[in-house]
Amino acid sequence: MSFFEHLQQATADERAALFGVPVIRDALGGAVSLEGYVAFLTQAYHHVRHTVPLMMACGAKLPTRLEWLRGAVCEYIDEEYGHEQWILNDIAACGGDPDQVRNSRPALPIELMVAFLYDLIARDNPVGLFGMVNVLEGTSIALATQAAGTIQKSLGLPANAFSYLSSHGALDQDHMATYRGLMDRLEDARDQEAVVHSAKVVYRLYADMFRGLPRAEASRSEVNHALV
Template sequence: MSFFETLQTATAEERQALFSVPVIRDALGGAVSLDGYVAFLTQAYHHVRHTVPLMMACGAKLPARLEWLRGAVCEYIEEEYGHEQWILNDIEACGGDPEQVRNSRPALPIELMVAFLYDLIARDNPVGLFGMVNVLEGTSVALATHAAGSIRQTLSLPPTAFSYLNSHGALDQEHMATYRTLMDRLDQPQDQQAVIHSAKVVYHLYSDMFRGLPRAQNEAGEVRHAHL
């Protein structure tokens, strides 16, 4: 079994828990409120804006034996740069306030997830950052492929409100193919275990973030709370 396949098997329980979160089941069926979509974009902004800094930190810490992976990180940085602005543009197209989002704090699960990843790179094994890639890109492919169109119809939003999801659907499918190749080159047990551990932690925290989002039938007070 390749390491990519091992990774998927090792994190199957956590992945199932994520896709069992009610708000994700709702989204895959097209049942999303405008507040829920904007709340999702808000939390996406708060972790996507760290993608490039995290990758830069990871690349700087990789050992010489993983020079091939450092090259892949450089390419990934170039592709991901500026994507947080796409999210702010989507929020504005939804009638939200991008400056308010830019100046807000993330929900606790996202704050903890970002902090965990920086700490993982600084104190543990920088290769572990690729556990995050497995979770976030795999999830965005699923949401973009199965949910974006139905959400757009449900909310009657313009195409300009979906630049993040739509672009990441196609882009992350390409990334996942490359990612599989990269992961299958990891041959050191400590690197493999770092990726598995990171993926499990990120799945857990990402699931907690989705549990905090408002569902379509929630009351306004709960919707407002989800933006905090």
């Protein structure tokens, strides 16, 4: 079994828990409120704006034996730079206030996730950052390919309100193919363990973030009806 396959197997429970969160099930079925979509974009902004700084910190801490991985980090930085602005543009297209989002604080799960990743790089093993990549890109692929178009239609929003999510569908599929190759080159058991541990933590915190998002009223009504 390759390490990438092991990573998917080792995090299967955490991934299932994430995709079992009601608001994600709603989204995959196209049931999202405008409030919920903007709330998602707001939290996305608060972690995406750290992607490049985290990658830069990771690249600086990687040992010489992983020079090949540092090169991949440099390419990733170049591709990810400025994506937080896409999110702010999407928020504006939804009628939201980008300045308010930019100056707000993230929800606690995102704040803890970002802090955990910086600490992982600084005090533990910088390779662990790639656990985050596995979670966030895998999730965005699912949301982009299975939900973005349906959500856009149901909310009646313009295409430019989905530049972040839609672009990450195709972009992250390419990234995941590259990511798989990189992970399968990791040979040190400590590096592999750091990636698995990080992915498990990020899955849990990312799921907690989604649990805090408002659900569509239709979804709430369906749940209430089912409980009567």
